[in-house]
Amino acid sequence: MRKIIIETYPITTPYVGLGEFCKQIGERLSKRANELRSLYDIELCFIVPPRFNGCYGEDVNYYCIPASLRWLLPFFPIKADLLHIPYQCSKVKCLYAAKKYLLTIHDINFMYERTGNKQKRSIKRFKNRLRKADYISYISNFACEDTEKHFYNHQPHKIIYNGVTDLSLLPCENNLPLDIPSNFLFHLSSLQPKKNVHLLIEMMKFLPEYNLLIVGNWNTEYGKILKKEILDNKLRNIYTLSHVTETEKASLFAACKAFLFPSLCEGFGLPPIEAMKFGKPVFLSKLTSLPEIGGNEAFYWEDLSPQKMAEVLKDKLALYDASSDYPERLIKSASRFNWDNCVDQYIKYYLEILGIEE
Numbered sequence: 001m002r003k004i005i006i007e008t009y010p011i012t013t014p015y016v017g018l019g020e021f022c023k024q025i026g027e028r029l030s031k032r033a034n035e036l037r038s039l040y041d042i043e044l045c046f047i048v049p050p051r052f053n054g055c056y057g058e059d060v061n062y063y064c065i066p067a068s069l070r071w072l073l074p075f076f077p078i079k080a081d082l083l084h085i086p087y088q089c090s091k092v093k094c095l096y097a098a099k100k101y102l103l104t105i106h107d108i109n110f111m112y113e114r115t116g117n118k119q120k121r122s123i124k125r126f127k128n129r130l131r132k133a134d135y136i137s138y139i140s141n142f143a144c145e146d147t148e149k150h151f152y153n154h155q156p157h158k159i160i161y162n163g164v165t166d167l168s169l170l171p172c173e174n175n176l177p178l179d180i181p182s183n184f185l186f187h188l189s190s191l192q193p194k195k196n197v198h199l200l201i202e203m204m205k206f207l208p209e210y211n212l213l214i215v216g217n218w219n220t221e222y223g224k225i226l227k228k229e230i231l232d233n234k235l236r237n238i239y240t241l242s243h244v245t246e247t248e249k250a251s252l253f254a255a256c257k258a259f260l261f262p263s264l265c266e267g268f269g270l271p272p273i274e275a276m277k278f279g280k281p282v283f284l285s286k287l288t289s290l291p292e293i294g295g296n297e298a299f300y301w302e303d304l305s306p307q308k309m310a311e312v313l314k315d316k317l318a319l320y321d322a323s324s325d326y327p328e329r330l331i332k333s334a335s336r337f338n339w340d341n342c343v344d345q346y347i348k349y350y351l352e353i354l355g356i357e358e
Contacts, residue, residue: 002040002081004350007047010072011055017270018106018189019089024095024163025086028343036347038357041245044079047073053063059151074100075150082353084346085133096134099351101135107267108147113194127151135353137346141276141288143267158349163339164273167250178305180239184211185313188249188271189263191223192281196285200305201229204238207313212260213252215241252276258317261290262301262309269293276334277350281320283313297326297333 013019029044036042044057065073070091083098090106095101110122130136136157138144142265144159189195197214201337204212217223219241230238246253253259259275262285269290271284276297284290286300294300299316301309320326351358 001037002042002354002356003045003079004042004084005047005078005080005095005098006084007084007090008086009047009049009088009092011052012049017268018089020165020270021106022086024165024339025343025346026056028339029057029346030060032326032343032347033057033059041348042354042356047179050130056079071245075146082350084304084350088126088129093129100134101132102135102137102349102353103129104137104139105143105267106139107143107149107265108150109236109265109267111146111150112265124218135151136350139268139348140289142292146288157159158345160342160349161337162268162270162346163342164270164277164334164337165246165339166255166277167246167253167274170247171248172247172251173256180213180241181211182255183257183258184213185238185258186213186215186252186275188244188252188261189216191218191220191226193222194263194265196264196304197226198229199304199306201226201233201235201238201310203313205233205234206307206310208237210257210313211237211239213239213241213256215249215252217245218242221254249274253280256280258283258313260303260313261285261288264286266290266293272298273334273337278331279331281317281326283309283316288309293337295333295336297330303308321347346347 008022009091010018010022014023026046029066033044045061045063047063048055050066053062073092074094074096078095082100083095084102085092086104093277102194110119114122130151130153133155136155139162141159147153187200191197200212218227226290237238253275258281259272260283262273263289266289272284272294273280282294282298284294284300285304286302301312330341
C-alpha cells in the first residue's frame with residue numbers, strides 16, 4: 001500500500017484563504033479515499049492539529065501533531081511515498097522518510113511586502129523549501145512566472161487553479177446586517193496594505209450617490225488607519241463590518257451592486273470569483289494574477305487614481321446594467337474554478353509523481 005501524506009494544519013482558520021484551501025482539498029480528497037485505495041493501493045493520511053482528529057471522516061488516517069512539535073516532524077520516522085505540503089509557508093519543511101515531496105506555491109508576496117533583514121530571512125526560508133521539494137504546483141500562471149523570475153527553480157511543475165466555493169448555493173438571508181442600505185458596493189478582505197482599500201475610501205468622495213460596505217479585520221494597523229480616514233473625512237456613504245459568517249457573506253454578495261478589489265498583490269484572488277458566481281460585476285486592478293483570474297468579463301482599473309476609478313466604476317456599471325446577459329456571462333466565467341476539478345488535478349499529479357497509470 002502506497003502512502004500519501006498531506007499537511008493541512010491551516011484548517012484551524014477555515015474562513016481565511018489558506019484555511020479554506022486546506023479544508024476543501026482535505027474534504028474532497030477524503031471522499032475519494034476508497035476509490036484511491038481500491039484502484040491504486042493508495043492510503044491517504046493527513047497532518048492536523050490534535051483537536052481536528054477525524055475531521056475528514058473515517059476513510060483516511062491522521063497524524064495529530066501539536067503546534068509545539070511541528071518543527072520536529074521532519075525527524076519523525078513517518079514513512080511515505082509522497083508528502084504534499086499544500087502551502088509554501090508551512091512549519092513542516094519536509095519529512096526525511098518521505099520518498100517524494102510536492103510543494104504548492106500560492107505566492108511570493110514577501111518579495112513585495114517585506115524589506116531589509118525580514119525579506120532576506122524570508123528569501124532564505126523559501127529557497128530552503130524549494131531545494132527540498134521534488135515537484136511543485138502553482139495556483140496560477142502568475143504565481144509560477146513570478147516565482148521563476150525571482151528564484152532558480154528546476155523542479156517539474158504544474159498549474160492547478162484553486163477551486164472557489166459557490167456561496168450562491170447557500171440559503172441567503174434577505175435582511176442585511178445593521179443599517180446597510182440596499183444597492184451597495186462591496187469590498188471584503190483581510191485589510192492589509194496590499195489590498196489598497198484606502199483607494200476605495202478616497203474614491204467614495206467622488207461617488208456621493210453610492211454607498212460602500214467594507215468587511216474585514218479592523219483591528220489591524222492598516223484597518224485602524226482606514227477607519228480614522230473614514231471618520232476624519234466624514235464619509236457617511238461608507239459602512240464597516242468585521243468578519244462575517246459564510247451565510248452572511250453569501251447574503252452580502254447576493255445583495256451588493258458590485259464587488260471592488262483594487263489589490264496590489266494576489267497569487268490567486270478568491271473574493272472576486274465568489275462575487276462572479278453570483279453574477280455580480282467585479283472591478284479589479286490589472287496587477288499580478290487578477291487579470292488571469294477575472295478574465296474577459298471582469299472590469300479593470302487601468303488608472304488607480306481615485307477620481308479615475310470613480311469614473312470607470314460609473315461607466316462600467318451602466319454597461320453592466322444595459323446588458324441583460326452579463327450576469328450569466330460572469331457566472332460562466334467563474335465556473336472554471338471549482339474544488340472538484342482542483343482535486344481531480346491533484347490526484348492526477350499524485351499518480352504521475354508515483355508513476356501510476358490511471
